[in-house]
Amino acid sequence: MSDVYASRRALLRDQCAAAGSASALITRPANVRYLAGACPAGAALLVGPAEDVLFATDTPTGEPEEGRLDEHLRVAVLTTPGGDPAVAGADLAVTGGADSLAVEEHHLTVARHRALHSVAPRLRLADLGLSVEQQRLVKDEEEIACLRIAAEISDQALGELLESILVGRTERHLALELERRLVDHGADGPAFPTSVGTGPHSGRSRHRPTDRRVEEGDFLSVCLGANYRGYRCEIGRTFVIGTTPADWQIELYDLVFAAQRAGREALVPGAPYRAVDHAARSILDSAGHGEALSPWTGHGVGLEIDEDPQLAPTAMGKLDACVPVTVEPGVHLPGRGGVRIDDTLVVRPEADGGPELLTITTKELLAL
Amino acid sequence: MSDVYASRRALLRDQCAAAGSASALITRPANVRYLAGACPAGAALLVGPAEDVLFATDTPTGEPEEGRLDEHLRVAVLTTPGGDPAVAGADLAVTGGADSLAVEEHHLTVARHRALHSVAPRLRLADLGLSVEQQRLVKDEEEIACLRIAAEISDQALGELLESILVGRTERHLALELERRLVDHGADGPAFPTSVGTGPHSGRSRHRPTDRRVEEGDFLSVCLGANYRGYRCEIGRTFVIGTTPADWQIELYDLVFAAQRAGREALVPGAPYRAVDHAARSILDSAGHGEALSPWTGHGVGLEIDEDPQLAPTAMGKLDACVPVTVEPGVHLPGRGGVRIDDTLVVRPEADGGPELLTITTKELLAL
Numbered sequence: 105m106s107d108v109y110a111s112r113r114a115l116l117r118d119q120c121a122a123a124g125s126a127s128a129l130i131t132r133p134a135n136v137r138y139l140a141g142a143c144p145a146g147a148a149l150l151v152g153p154a155e156d157v158l159f160a161t162d163t164p165t166g167e168p169e170e171g172r173l174d175e176h177l178r179v180a181v182l183t184t185p186g187g188d189p190a191v192a193g194a195d196l197a198v199t200g201g202a203d204s205l206a207v208e209e210h211h212l213t214v215a216r217h218r219a220l221h222s223v224a225p226r227l228r229l230a231d232l233g234l235s236v237e238q239q240r241l242v243k244d245e246e247e248i249a250c251l252r253i254a255a256e257i258s259d260q261a262l263g264e265l266l267e268s269i270l271v272g273r274t275e276r277h278l279a280l281e282l283e284r285r286l287v288d289h290g291a292d293g294p295a296f297p298t299s300v301g302t303g304p305h306s307g308r309s310r311h312r313p314t315d316r317r318v319e320e321g322d323f324l325s326v327c328l329g330a331n332y333r334g335y336r337c338e339i340g341r342t343f344v345i346g347t348t349p350a351d352w353q354i355e356l357y358d359l360v361f362a363a364q365r366a367g368r369e370a371l372v373p374g375a376p377y378r379a380v381d382h383a384a385r386s387i388l389d390s391a392g393h394g395e396a397l398s399p400w401t402g403h404g405v406g407l408e409i410d411e412d413p414q415l416a417p418t419a420m421g422k423l424d425a426c427v428p429v430t431v432e433p434g435v436h437l438p439g440r441g442g443v444r445i446d447d448t449l450v451v452r453p454e455a456d457g458g459p460e461l462l463t464i465t466t467k468e469l470l471a472l
Numbered sequence: 473m474s475d476v477y478a479s480r481r482a483l484l485r486d487q488c489a490a491a492g493s494a495s496a497l498i499t500r501p502a503n504v505r506y507l508a509g510a511c512p513a514g515a516a517l518l519v520g521p522a523e524d525v526l527f528a529t530d531t532p533t534g535e536p537e538e539g540r541l542d543e544h545l546r547v548a549v550l551t552t553p554g555g556d557p558a559v560a561g562a563d564l565a566v567t568g569g570a571d572s573l574a575v576e577e578h579h580l581t582v583a584r585h586r587a588l589h590s591v592a593p594r595l596r597l598a599d600l601g602l603s604v605e606q607q608r609l610v611k612d613e614e615e616i617a618c619l620r621i622a623a624e625i626s627d628q629a630l631g632e633l634l635e636s637i638l639v640g641r642t643e644r645h646l647a648l649e650l651e652r653r654l655v656d657h658g659a660d661g662p663a664f665p666t667s668v669g670t671g672p673h674s675g676r677s678r679h680r681p682t683d684r685r686v687e688e689g690d691f692l693s694v695c696l697g698a699n700y701r702g703y704r705c706e707i708g709r710t711f712v713i714g715t716t717p718a719d720w721q722i723e724l725y726d727l728v729f730a731a732q733r734a735g736r737e738a739l740v741p742g743a744p745y746r747a748v749d750h751a752a753r754s755i756l757d758s759a760g761h762g763e764a765l766s767p768w769t770g771h772g773v774g775l776e777i778d779e780d781p782q783l784a785p786t787a788m789g790k791l792d793a794c795v796p797v798t799v800e801p802g803v804h805l806p807g808r809g810g811v812r813i814d815d816t817l818v819v820r821p822e823a824d825g826g827p828e829l830l831t832i833t834t835k836e837l838l839a840l
Contacts, residue, residue, distance in 0.1 A: 170680075185767035185768075185784060185785070185786060186767070186784075186786070207582075209581065209582035209583040209586070210581055210582075210583040211581060212581060212582050213577065213578055213579060213580060213581055213582070214575075214577035214578075214580050214581070214582055214585045214599075215577040215578040215599075217582045218577070231582075231583075276655055277652075277655075280648075280651070280652045280655060283648065284645075284648045284652070287644050287645075287648060312538075399553035399554075400553075416553060416554075417553075418553065418554070
């Protein structure tokens, strides 16, 4: 993997040079991990004209959650307690003769920016913008392999839950059990806080589990995902509790299912982000649910659970091959509950069989 | 509680006015929660000369994890997708006639600061600094009551673990089980990622659980804490697995115990932060463990698990009554493991009985 990190940094170095900065200072943790293989808490990565150095407050532990650091990268551990790795990076950039340093203004605080300026007053601080985030958008096959495993783990955890007795258990307990099962199956941890919504809570996006217990006749919405080697995926399903779903439940489920399928089918290289959103949204909209919908129907995943692109009505840009995204429309009827169906897929050209579905748990309406 | 939030905001307003700003914009989540009772994700609080307004991207849900919003506070939900509550706050400040706005430069990113400036170019943006963090340092009795419950929950979760069979179980599983038990006993969630270290991992600060299994003869270090109504506490204990601890284990345990007791006994109103650190550190230092020690031996707790004060050799300042802190010295011997003992206490005057110990699980060396 070491070559991968070195070539990612080389690409960034070229972009910076073209924009007039010989060096860049990366502080956003997911970006540091992308370029260095790991991100110890608070670390900063200097991508210099000659040498790249990772500044950290502590010796990296090499544990799975932290990632595996590129072994060819020099690591400098700060010796001053309370020291800021970003400031140390700026200091080295100056010592190395740089006159301009690109920083992540969307991550660096005003106070740290000032500290950089005061340690290196003659260094021009430019804005790197979202260069690294842009680079992270299209995944290589090794990254997709991690996402595939993350999805497999998520499917397993969800599958086991479905075999257990659910009535009478609380949302919180179901969520904790799912997270335990993710780890049992090899996840480094949950990719995000697991969401379990029962009855009137079902169908809500990012619902935080409460002490409400599963009851007969409820809709049960579950959204979970594994973090595997830093890569995070997402799966969401809605079930009905008891033997026979009510008519309104079947109707609503079929509607959301149709919207989600339309969104999945719109995932082709070159499709505008908003066309994918529109494919799913318009079906819910024409059924009269437009008002209450989430502002997006999907988003990119990778080293962060919520990264570019955003599949939303005003999003600018077009899908590329090898971009993993979620498709997750849902409808929530206040007081009654609702349905949300969420998959992680990788955009692929039609010649390769179209979008690759990573989360393969059935989307039939199961009565549990 | 509503009066509490209003008077916290009034105090802040007075401080700002004295520093020349008629209004302040709070973005750091724990600070928003402290002043408004709750902090929906991404919310920003405008403390204006006349009116205070909470800006959010979504209607607050009123769920426990989010906190309970001060019902007298006006809430403005943004209607533009992708809008920034902080920008909306700056916009309202200008409309209301403010010419200066104090912002949290230690939290606001450079990019958001620019966005504020561009929506309100004639508004002078000042630095609020750590005003709210300073105000949060000394806790009122209602806050301490929450911490007391959080500590009780943590003691219960730990106590139950000790009654179960430990040999053969992995660090990850023990950590997950502890987190489940915290929630069982009424926590809103864990206060921080639970740390379980066995054998060579024991005694390490903030060790992330691995798949290593508990073995006979191991030291087992556990550090956990509950989040109760937003307030977070911490307890850490080290046990030995098997019938008889080895001599080096007893010696090391006694040493760390003596250091931790010295730290606890140094917790009196008026004591310099560094004196508390020194009390614990010097004992480990004279036994030859100085090199490998953490840069701090304790820290404040409250709405965040790691807040001011820091008990460290170079920390400036003195303890006040009603400041809750951890005392958590530890020694880790590479390859062998070590001991860490961690309590949460509230500083109290001697007339009131001295420091109030919140985490009451025994600190004898238990052989499990």
